Amino acid sequence: MNGWHGQALHIDLTAGTLQRRQLPTDLLTGSIGGRGLGVRLLRDTIHLTTDDPDLPLIFAAGPLSGSGVPASDRVAVVSRSPLTGTVFDGSAGGTFARDLKSAGVDALIIQGCSPQPVWLRLSGTEASLQPAAQLWGGDIPTTLAALSGHGSVATIGTAGENGVLYAGILFGQGNAAGRGGLGAIMGGKQLKAISVQGDQATTIADPTRLQKANRDILRLFRASPPLFGEFGLQAFGTATFVDLMAQRRMTPTDNFRATVFPNSTHYSGPALRHALHPTSGGCNGCPIACKKFNHSGIPLPEYHTLSHFGALNGLDDLPALLAASADCYRLGLDPVSAAVTLATASEIRGDTLTAADLTPRLEAIAQCKDEGALLAQGARRLAVALGRPEVAMTVKSLELPAFDPRGAYGLALAYCTSGRGGCHTRGNPISYEILRRPVPTDRFSFAGKARMLRIAEDSIAATDSLAVCRYALFGASLEEYADALSAVTGVDYSSAALATVGANIVLTERSYNLDNGFTADDDLLPERFFTAAGSHGQDTQVPALDRDRFLAERCTYYHLRGLTDTGTFPAASGPLLP
Amino acid sequence: MKRQIAFYRNKLLQDGSAIDQGLALLAQDDGIISSGPDDLCQLGAAVLTRLGGCALILARPPLPISEWLIAHAGSADTLIPPDSETRTFLHDIPILRRDEFRSDPVAALTARLGQRKGVLVEGIGLVAVGPLTLEQAYVNLSSLFHALFVKTLHDLLLQPCGPQEQALLAAVRAWTTPLTLAGLAFCDRADLNGNTQIAHEMERVGRYTVEQRLVDSFFGNISCRDDQQIFISQTAASLDALSGCIDPVPFDNSTTCGITASSELLTHRRIYEQTDARTILHGHPKFAVVLSMHCATRDCAIDDCWRDCPQVRDCVGTPIVAGEVGAGGLADKVVPVIANSGAAIVYGHGVFTIGHHDFAEAFTKLLQIEQACRDEYFRRVDANS
Numbered sequence: 001m002n003g004w005h006g007q008a009l010h011i012d013l014t015a016g017t018l019q020r021r022q023l024p025t026d027l028l029t030g031s032i033g034g035r036g037l038g039v040r041l042l043r044d045t046i047h048l049t050t051d052d053p054d055l056p057l058i059f060a061a062g063p064l065s066g067s068g069v070p071a072s073d074r075v076a077v078v079s080r081s082p083l084t085g086t087v088f089d090g091s092a093g094g095t096f097a098r099d100l101k102s103a104g105v106d107a108l109i110i111q112g113c114s115p116q117p118v119w120l121r122l123s124g125t126e127a128s129l130q131p132a133a134q135l136w137g138g139d140i141p142t143t144l145a146a147l148s149g150h151g152s153v154a155t156i157g158t159a160g161e162n163g164v165l166y167a168g169i170l171f172g173q174g175n176a177a178g179r180g181g182l183g184a185i186m187g188g189k190q191l192k193a194i195s196v197q198g199d200q201a202t203t204i205a206d207p208t209r210l211q212k213a214n215r216d217i218l219r220l221f222r223a224s225p226p227l228f229g230e231f232g233l234q235a236f237g238t239a240t241f242v243d244l245m246a247q248r249r250m251t252p253t254d255n256f257r258a259t260v261f262p263n264s265t266h267y268s269g270p271a272l273r274h275a276l277h278p279t280s281g282g283c284n285g286c287p288i289a290c291k292k293f294n295h296s297g298i299p300l301p302e303y304h305t306l307s308h309f310g311a312l313n314g315l316d317d318l319p320a321l322l323a324a325s326a327d328c329y330r331l332g333l334d335p336v337s338a339a340v341t342l343a344t345a346s347e348i349r350g351d352t353l354t355a356a357d358l359t360p361r362l363e364a365i366a367q368c369k370d371e372g373a374l375l376a377q378g379a380r381r382l383a384v385a386l387g388r389p390e391v392a393m394t395v396k397s398l399e400l401p402a403f404d405p406r407g408a409y410g411l412a413l414a415y416c417t418s419g420r421g422g423c424h425t426r427g428n429p430i431s432y433e434i435l436r437r438p439v440p441t442d443r444f445s446f447a448g449k450a451r452m453l454r455i456a457e458d459s460i461a462a463t464d465s466l467a468v469c470r471y472a473l474f475g476a477s478l479e480e481y482a483d484a485l486s487a488v489t490g491v492d493y494s495s496a497a498l499a500t501v502g503a504n505i506v507l508t509e510r511s512y513n514l515d516n517g518f519t520a521d522d523d524l525l526p527e528r529f530f531t532a533a534g535s536h537g538q539d540t541q542v543p544a545l546d547r548d549r550f551l552a553e554r555c556t557y558y559h560l561r562g563l564t565d566t567g568t569f570p571a572a573s574g575p576l577l578p
Numbered sequence: 579m580k581r582q583i584a585f586y587r588n589k590l591l592q593d594g595s596a597i598d599q600g601l602a603l604l605a606q607d608d609g610i611i612s613s614g615p616d617d618l619c620q621l622g623a624a625v626l627t628r629l630g631g632c633a634l635i636l637a638r639p640p641l642p643i644s645e646w647l648i649a650h651a652g653s654a655d656t657l658i659p660p661d662s663e664t665r666t667f668l669h670d671i672p673i674l675r676r677d678e679f680r681s682d683p684v685a686a687l688t689a690r691l692g693q694r695k696g697v698l699v700e701g702i703g704l705v706a707v708g709p710l711t712l713e714q715a716y717v718n719l720s721s722l723f724h725a726l727f728v729k730t731l732h733d734l735l736l737q738p739c740g741p742q743e744q745a746l747l748a749a750v751r752a753w754t755t756p757l758t759l760a761g762l763a764f765c766d767r768a769d770l771n772g773n774t775q776i777a778h779e780m781e782r783v784g785r786y787t788v789e790q791r792l793v794d795s796f797f798g799n800i801s802c803r804d805d806q807q808i809f810i811s812q813t814a815a816s817l818d819a820l821s822g823c824i825d826p827v828p829f830d831n832s833t834t835c836g837i838t839a840s841s842e843l844l845t846h847r848r849i850y851e852q853t854d855a856r857t858i859l860h861g862h863p864k865f866a867v868v869l870s871m872h873c874a875t876r877d878c879a880i881d882d883c884w885r886d887c888p889q890v891r892d893c894v895g896t897p898i899v900a901g902e903v904g905a906g907g908l909a910d911k912v913v914p915v916i917a918n919s920g921a922a923i924v925y926g927h928g929v930f931t932i933g934h935h936d937f938a939e940a941f942t943k944l945l946q947i948e949q950a951c952r953d954e955y956f957r958r959v960d961a962n963s
Binding site for chain 1: 606608629630631632666667669689691692693694695708709711714717812813814815823831832833834836837838839840843844847902903904905906
């Protein structure tokens with residue numbers, strides 16, 4: 001095969017066995033890889049509870065990993081989320097996907113629970129489980145340092161070991177499958193870390209065609225302001241969104257009770273540049289290089305981390321925000337969920353977080369001790385436990401990121417249709433409602449947004465399955481990546497064919513969630529967004545969302561997906577992954 | 579949606595990309611809404627249903643360029659636009675010939691549109707899809723027309739013109755509308771101050787640029803500076819509808835809100851930093867684009883002339899430079915030549931002009947360059963006959 005190896009490594013941690021098994025060709029061509037492959041491989045076990053050892057944790061690369069296609073070296077981590085209960089995938093950059101492929105496998109399928117802490121070592125054709133008693137209890141930098149020399153490493157921190165429901169899996173250089181508590185799944189299996197390396201190349205069917213496809217992609221990258229523009233991701237990283245969201249009055253502030261934070265300029269992209277003179281870096285082979293590092297090589301916070309520890313919690317002290325970000329990284333916590341949970345607690349208690357509170361509280365969360373035990377359950381469970389469920393700014397228990405949905409109506413819909421809970425990345429309407437890519441649309445209108453969202457979700461699901469960075473879609477599209485995939489694999493794909501695979505993935509994820517008890521009632525935003533306006537500006541009004549119009553557009557979305565009015569599958573169900 | 583369909587129908591007719599009786603526009607949300615001849619609408623509806631996108635446009639151009647290009651394409655199944663701008667976004671243009679189309683036109687068209695943004699269809703003309711919006715279909719259709727118009731005229735410069743080509747050129751002459759400053763008003767330099775006044779003037783001049791067909795669809799960019807900032811049109815903004823689509827970008831980069839500004843922001847900024855320009859206008863006028871690619875050099879070792887040509891050539895007294903759009907280095911090539919000439923043609927792309935005090939100077943230059951390129955183009959093809 002070209003592109004794929006056609007093999008997965010199955011790890012049974014209970015039995016301590018490791019076995020390479022063939023992946024059927026039609027399964028690979030029909031699900032592509034990454035998110036699609038991971039979701040497909042969960043089909044027979046998605047009903048298992050998140051504390052069941054047999055629930056798999058899957059790491060899946062894509063056929064383009066290791067091929068040199070721009071922005072194509074990401075790995076999908078897929079399982080069921082302990083935070084949301086939904087099927088959940090996280091996409092991480094860095095070098096892990098490349099090194100996983102170089103070990104000759106497309107995916108790791110990890111089941112069972114080890115009787116004692118272990119780490120998985122995969123080096124070429126050799127795979128083994130190693131004792132991890134010495135590593136257990138260590139933070140992320142310590143573990144990464146201990147396993148240096150073993151290739152690329154994925155690991156959990158103390159948060160994952162202690163079952164924090166939003167513990168992430170970290171990969172070094174600030175890369176993470178951060179959301180949804182996948183780190184807690186890994187910790188529950190007593191698996192501290194995974195290292196991968198090898199020397200097997202990803203073979204390419206048509207190098208000449210690939211060269212052309214890569215050129216086309218790079219030209220579109222260079223022509224894209226959000227990528228290579230003066231204020232794009234290459235220049236400022238995702239911190240570039242601080243000013244833009246402030247200008248659009250979409251900055252979630254004071255636990256989403258306002259949408260502008262006057263002091264956001266203290267931690268904006270230019271502020272970071274001025275204070276820290278950051279250097280750029282990126283995932284393997286990625287020309288965008290959106291990650292920013294300080295002079296010591298420590299990764300700087302992403303936009304959502306800055307904004308949620310900042311505006312959402314009323315803090316504007318840059319050193320404190322940098323420290324909070326570093327704490328989350330060190331402890332293996334999802335900073336988005338952590339910041340929203342802290343803001344929820346502040347609103348309920350009527351107090352305000354101070355800069356000095358941050359590190360002790362994050363430590364307590366990671367250790368699940370004292371007040372941290374409740375904070376470790378996430379915003380929704382915390383709010384329910386304290387008798388104020390309406391204060392949790394979550395959808396399907398996933399804490400909302402730092403884009404306020406009252407400022408972009410497609411985004412409001414996307415938070416609700418996302419199969420993994422309140423998350424913008426499944427349909428990324430920020431692209432066409434704010435960044436004008438590929439076309440501008442009216443952000444304060446629901447008209448046509450259901451169809452746009454459906455198309456974008458399909459496109460992104462396919463992109464996640466190619467294991468390509470979603471930011472690539474700010475420049476290129478499935479059209480160019482279909483050419484690259486065809487060149488690498490020798491299997492002809494069109495953009496339409498990729499979109500069809502994407503649609504099948506989205507529907508498969510929905511069928512999993514419905515089987516696990518989710519309903520249309522879960523496809524809904526918190527009440528606050530329908531009753532309270534955002535912060536109006538001189539030229540911009542940010543009214544509360546019109547509930548009837550929202551529900552009508554959600555219904556249109558269901559219809560466009562071939563679903564019933566209530567978002568369920570009709571008797572003759574739609575197409576799912578093969 | 580009906581209002582939008584009527585709007586873009588009128589736009590395509592006004593900009594000369596389509597003829598009324600060969601134009602169908604379709605858009606779908608809950609159901610499909612269409613406008614145009616029944617046979618085209620029926621075909622379009624079947625294709626759009628299969629594609630699942632938002633919009634589809636089928637358009638017969640007012641010029642016989644489709645037929646001429648297909649007849650001269652040999653056995654090729656795609657055409658490659660030579661101009662850099664449309665090539666960046668379209669890559670290539672599939673050809674769907676009558677015999678491939680006859681048995682199952684819906685399947686044939688759907689398959690091609692599943693691969694590319696637009697298709698050249700024998701007997702129909704141009705077909706373009708808009709996955710997200712009707713505007714996207716309009717842009718793709720208009721870009722297809724621009725790419726094929728430029729390719730046709732460029733090809734005609736490279737070969738002797740027979741009777742068929744003469745007829746085509748006569749049609750092109752008839753299609754070109756007079757370029758004129760008559761009736762156009764510009765804000766005086768003394769009044770070009772303050773955010774509101776600058777924005778109004780940019781909106782007005784942007785509209786002139788589209789009305790005079792100095793653009794590809796409605797793309798191009800426009801800017802004006804004051805002491806602190808550059809006011810520049812946003813990326814993907816319609817030059818004839820700039821209200822609310824102008825970004826103020828401070829020279830000191832104290833905010834990143836300019837992330838939505840035109841992809842040519844860097845070129846505009848460098849021009850302002852290194853010249854005494856007050857305004858900049860950038861369009862994609864067709865004849866200037868065609869002539870910029872007509873090079874007399876033979877046996878040249880450079881393949882990607884649009885990007886790599888180191889020469890500063892001349893066309894109608896205006897320097898031509900190569901360079902890739904966006905972050906591809908265009909600014910480095912344009913800035914050194916524009917200070918002296920007040921204008922620069924970018925190989926296979928378009929024209930930048932500057933005004934020292936107002937937009938009248940920049941717009942007049944753009945218009946004059948395109949008029950001179952038209953005249954020069956017809957002089958060269960006539961000499962070829």
